[in-house]
Amino acid sequence: MPTDDSSLGQCPDCGDPITSAWLLVEYSKDDGTDGVWAECPSCGDVVAPK
Structure with missing residues (x-):
């Protein structure tokens, strides 16, 4: 199971x-x-991280 700081990728909308x-x-x-599917903490959108 990933830790809270492991990366899922980048937001396809804002790039964060x-x-x-x-x-x-x-x-x-x-x-x-x-x-x-994850929520982007910067823009607040629900996205499929890239």
């Missing part, structure tokens, strides 16, 4: 980093890969 503390949903995609 998103850590696992902001994780909302983890899921498995149809192609077998994992996906996440």
Whole structure:
């Protein structure tokens, strides 16, 4: 399980980093890969970090 400071990626809207503390949903995609939705702490949008 990731720690609160592990990176999920960057916000596709504002480019700021998103850590696992902001994780909302983890899921498995149809192609077998994992996906996440998180809230960006900077702009407040719910995004799929890149």
